[in-house]
Amino acid sequence: MRQFKFKKIKFLNVNRKKKTTEVINLFGDRVSGSIGRTIIAGFGVIGFFYVAPIFINFANQEIFSKEFQNDSRKIMVYKLNGKDEQIQIDVNETFDEKDLLSDILILNDLETESVRLSASTISQLFKDTNYNLDDVRTNKLVRPVALTWLPNEIKKIESTKKRKNLFIQIVLPLILEENNNIKLDRLKLFAIINKNNNTKLEKQWLSQKFKQYGIPSKDLSTLKIRMDEIPTSLAIAQAAKETGWGTSRFALEGNALFGQWTWSGEGLKPKEAEKTEGHKVMKFNVLQASVRAYQRNLNTHSSYREFRKARAKLRDEREQLDSLVLSEHLDKYAETGQKYVDTLKKIITQNNLKDFDDAKLLPSSKKLESLI
Numbered sequence: 001m002r003q004f005k006f007k008k009i010k011f012l013n014v015n016r017k018k019k020t021t022e023v024i025n026l027f028g029d030r031v032s033g034s035i036g037r038t039i040i041a042g043f044g045v046i047g048f049f050y051v052a053p054i055f056i057n058f059a060n061q062e063i064f065s066k067e068f069q070n071d072s073r074k075i076m077v078y079k080l081n082g083k084d085e086q087i088q089i090d091v092n093e094t095f096d097e098k099d100l101l102s103d104i105l106i107l108n109d110l111e112t113e114s115v116r117l118s119a120s121t122i123s124q125l126f127k128d129t130n131y132n133l134d135d136v137r138t139n140k141l142v143r144p145v146a147l148t149w150l151p152n153e154i155k156k157i158e159s160t161k162k163r164k165n166l167f168i169q170i171v172l173p174l175i176l177e178e179n180n181n182i183k184l185d186r187l188k189l190f191a192i193i194n195k196n197n198n199t200k201l202e203k204q205w206l207s208q209k210f211k212q213y214g215i216p217s218k219d220l221s222t223l224k225i226r227m228d229e230i231p232t233s234l235a236i237a238q239a240a241k242e243t244g245w246g247t248s249r250f251a252l253e254g255n256a257l258f259g260q261w262t263w264s265g266e267g268l269k270p271k272e273a274e275k276t277e278g279h280k281v282m283k284f285n286v287l288q289a290s291v292r293a294y295q296r297n298l299n300t301h302s303s304y305r306e307f308r309k310a311r312a313k314l315r316d317e318r319e320q321l322d323s324l325v326l327s328e329h330l331d332k333y334a335e336t337g338q339k340y341v342d343t344l345k346k347i348i349t350q351n352n353l354k355d356f357d358d359a360k361l362l363p364s365s366k367k368l369e370s371l372i
Contacts, residue, residue: 103212104296108289119153119166126169133165136172137355144361145173148286149255155247164351167246171239171257172232174291176361179229182295185209186227193220214300225312226299233353234323235294237344238333240351254283258294303332323348323357 117125126132131143147170157163189209192202210218213226242259243251250256260282284290298304307329314321327344334340348354 101293101296104289104292107292108285116149117147117151119151119157122147122151122170123166131169133168136359137352140359142173142176142359142361144177144363145169146177146288147174148288150246150251150287152252154245155252163247164240164245167240167243168236168351168353168356170246171236171287171291172356172359173361174288175230175232175235176359177288178291178295179232180361182227182229186224189224189227193224213296225308228299228308228311228315229321230295230298231321231323231326232356232359233348234327234344235291236353236356237323237327237347237351238294238330240347241340241343250281254281255285255287255290256281256283257287257290258297260290260293260297304329320357323354 125145126143129143129145131145136142150167150170154163154166157166188205192198192206195202198206206223207218209223209227210216213223215222215226239257240246242248243257246252248256250259282290282293284293298307307326310326310329311321314325324345327341327348330344331337331341336343
């Protein structure tokens with residue numbers, strides 16, 4: 001058989017069309033042969049390995065992460081009781097969980113052997129200190145009573161109104177206390193920002209807050225958005241929803257007011273959870289730690305970025321932080337999505353919880369008097 005080279009094909013004249021056709025056919029036969037198929041297959045394999053990672057990355061980011069995964073309750077990392085956790089705040093940021101949770105860990109370890117008061121004892125305590133919700137709605141002042149545990153008997157209170165009132169009386173001072181801490185921090189933050197030069201102590205404080213709020217970029221505008229309050233009515237509504245007004249096993253056994261998850265061995269396992277699921281409901285030593293962890297969760301977790309943007313917009317417009325408006329951005333807090341938001345709004349309106357948004361905690365020190 002004649003052997004052809006590509007350069008010889010160029011010199012074939014018009015009168016040799018037949019032989020030219022033979023050359024082309026012969027070349028085509030060779031491509032379709034074993035060598036040709038090997039080359040084509042090689043390009044196919046290379047193309048697959050080039051395209052596959054792009055598709056998988058797109059699917060993870062645009063499909064599965066939005067439609068099937070809901071990790072908003074994974075809270076951050078938790079290293080409670082010596083157990084390590086995996087960070088779940090913001091996939092675009094890296095930071096040390098010890099810095100992020102240092103104040104929560106300290107608070108959580110303050111009291112480990114506290115006495116649980118009975119519902120009747122707590123009611124009498126509130127009565128002796130003239131602490132009742134009707135008075136709070138009128139005068140907007142709350143007694144700084146910080147209880148460590150919910151009473152076991154709360155689930156036995158037959159009157160729904162009395163049970164709800166007792167629950168609100170217990171969690172209200174805790175929520176206001178944490179909001180006060182944030183208010184004081186915001187005042188200090190704006191004072192530092194408005195100064196031309198900052199002291200060494202001020203710079204150290206800023207550095208600590210950047211770590212605490214998970215901002216390795218040390219961006220002041222981000223810190224201003226994250227370091228802000230959660231409306232009191234919204235916090236009460238979420239605590240009520242997550243605990244059944246203080247009657248859930250998680251609330252009574254683990255001070256879990258907001259249903260936050262953990263993957264350590266120190267949480268409470270949901271009874272209906274499958275054995276293959278590793279998460280548990282976060283357990284706290286004190287109720288106050290649960291409230292602080294909840295606020296830190298909303299203020300740092302990537303799932304609530306839109307919540308923080310909406311809150312910042314209200315601040316810019318000099319509007320009050322409206323729990324009904326902000327609750328619209330908490331659809332990722334639960335798998336039920338918009339139904340969860342609708343439930344929160346219903347709890348807020350039916351129980352007139354917005355009455356407590358402008359309530360003030362009676363100061364326990366001169367430092368807090370400026371907030372009243």
